[in-house]
Amino acid sequence: MTVARLRAGRGVHGRIRSVRGLDRECLPSVTEYFGPLFGRLRFNSGSWAQVRCVFHDDHHASLSIHRERGAFRCFARGVCGGDVIAFEMSKSDSDFKRAVRDLGAWV
Numbered sequence: 715m716t717v718a719r720l721r722a723g724r725g726v727h728g729r730i731r732s733v734r735g736l737d738r739e740c741l742p743s744v745t746e747y748f749g750p751l752f753g754r755l756r757f758n759s760g761s762w763a764q765v766r767c768v769f770h771d772d773h774h775a776s777l778s779i780h781r782e783r784g785a786f787r788c789f790a791r792g793v794c795g796g797d798v799i800a801f802e803m804s805k806s807d808s809d810f811k812r813a814v815r816d817l818g819a820w821v
Contacts, residue, residue, distance in 0.1 A: 740818055741818075799813050
């Protein structure tokens with residue numbers, strides 16, 4: 715089987731095979747995901763929003779969230795990640811596959 719056929723999603727006999735895994739197109743946007751947790755996010759000119767952290771008892775906004783990527787960092791506890799999947803994994807203490815399923819992007 716050639717690499718091109720595998721990438722095209724076709725098996726040895728040319729039939730389309732079902733491919734299970736992450737579909738990034740199905741991931742919620744940053745505002746769709748973080749909105750229910752934090753309400754309306756106010757982003758600064760550098761595309762970061764400051765909110766109270768959900769990973770610890772926070773009295774000041776110590777969690778930063780990036781507008782496009784969904785990257786996040788808690789400056790008090792040091793929790794950080796690159797997208798909504800990493801945030802879901804940290805928040806729910808789950809593995810990658812479980813987090814992607816919870817986000818509705820596992821197809």
